Amino acid sequence: xxxxxxxxxxxxxxxxxxxxxxxxxxxxxxxxxxxxxxxxxxxxxxxxxxxxxxxxxxxxxxxxxxxxxxxxxxxxxxxxxxxxxxxxxxxxxxxxxxxxxxxxxxxxxxxxxxxxxxxxxxxxxxxxxxxxxxxxxxxxxxxxxxxxxxxxxxxxxxxxxxxxxxxxxxxxxxxxxxxxxxxxxxxxxxxxxxxxxxxxxxxxxxxxxxxxxxxxxxxxxxxxxxxxxxxxxxxxxxxxxxxxxxxxxxxxxxxxxxxxxxxxxxxxxxxxxxxxxxxxxxxxxxx
Ligand SMILES: [Zn+2]
Numbered sequence: 001x002x003x004x005x006x007x008x009x010x011x012x013x014x015x016x017x018x019x020x021x022x023x024x025x026x027x028x029x030x031x032x033x034x035x036x037x038x039x040x041x042x043x044x045x046x047x048x049x050x051x052x053x054x055x056x057x058x059x060x061x062x063x064x065x066x067x068x069x070x071x072x073x074x075x076x077x078x079x080x081x082x083x084x085x086x087x088x089x090x091x092x093x094x095x096x097x098x099x100x101x102x103x104x105x106x107x108x109x110x111x112x113x114x115x116x117x118x119x120x121x122x123x124x125x126x127x128x129x130x131x132x133x134x135x136x137x138x139x140x141x142x143x144x145x146x147x148x149x150x151x152x153x154x155x156x157x158x159x160x161x162x163x164x165x166x167x168x169x170x171x172x173x174x175x176x177x178x179x180x181x182x183x184x185x186x187x188x189x190x191x192x193x194x195x196x197x198x199x200x201x202x203x204x205x206x207x208x209x210x211x212x213x214x215x216x217x218x219x220x221x222x223x224x225x226x227x228x229x230x231x232x233x234x235x236x237x238x239x240x241x242x243x244x245x246x247x248x249x250x251x252x253x254x255x256x257x258x259x260x261x262x263x264x265x266x267x268x269x270x271x272x273x274x275x276x277x278x279x280x281x282x283x284x285x286x287x
Contacts, residue, residue: 006046007028010205012030013031014029014159016028022175022210025209025213026039027164029162031140032139032140033060034138037054037063039070040078041070051078061084061138062078062085062127063084063157064085064090064127066151069104072127074120080123084126086127087132087144093151094125101125140159141159144157151168152180152181154169156170165200165207173214174260174263175269176266183281193223196223200220201220208222225258225260232252237281241282249274
């Protein structure tokens with residue numbers, strides 16, 4: 001594994017760019033017809049660096065793991081007409097929630113004092129649906145695997161020939177698992193982890209949406225932590241969620257010896273999980 005600034009080369013064909021924001025990982029997978037970009041992001045300068053990395057070879061396609069704005073960005077420098085794909089569920093969600101994504105992106109620019117607009121908005125939301133299973137893009141095989149839980153339409157991309165698995169927002173060493181709709185996400189998320197266990201064990205590298213890259217042993221350690229955290233959330237009932245969520249949140253982390261919510265951003269994600277469960281289970285704004 002060789003690092004070139006924000007890029008890490010995993011195999012002859014696969015490199016990963018890591019953003020300054022939330023350590024968001026973007027994949028660059030070289031095919032005979034150009035690069036496949038997985039979740040390219042986040043800042044304009046970072047998209048420019050990815051474009052410079054792929055220059056000469058060109059971009060063949062874009063792949064999006066799930067419908068959250070930080071995973072579905074694009075730059076004119078990758079090509080305006082280049083086909084981009086996400087699962088059918090993710091495409092439906094992207095179209096339904098595009099206005100909310102634009103609001104979140106504007107808020108990100110404002111909060112971080114970025115000044116100039118970071119993205120070409122007319123290039124967004126152009127993903128086409130890609131079915132689960134095996135596909136060949138630029139002659140290279142990619143397996144599209146559904147990974148619901150964090151987001152309903154989330155999928156992973158496994159490049160079996162390279163042994164590289166992009167697993168969306170699971171298996172992070174820097175973030176606890178997060179839910180999107182409520183307790184109904186827990187079982188699909190746990191089933192996604194069970195499926196990932198087999199896939200990750202046979203891969204060379206596992207690339208989470210955020211955080212550091214993992215070998216199989218490390219990925220399986222994270223998988224156990226993800227399972228333990230979700231198991232804990234699944235045991236919470238209305239009585240647990242009635243009281244102070246901060247105190248409950250701290251107790252859960254202590255009981256699990258869970259360190260991924262120690263950062264400010266990580267803690268807020270953990271609290272949002274609890275607030276979401278509270279809203280759904282007792283129908284009241286949490287916090
Ligand atoms: Zn996400």
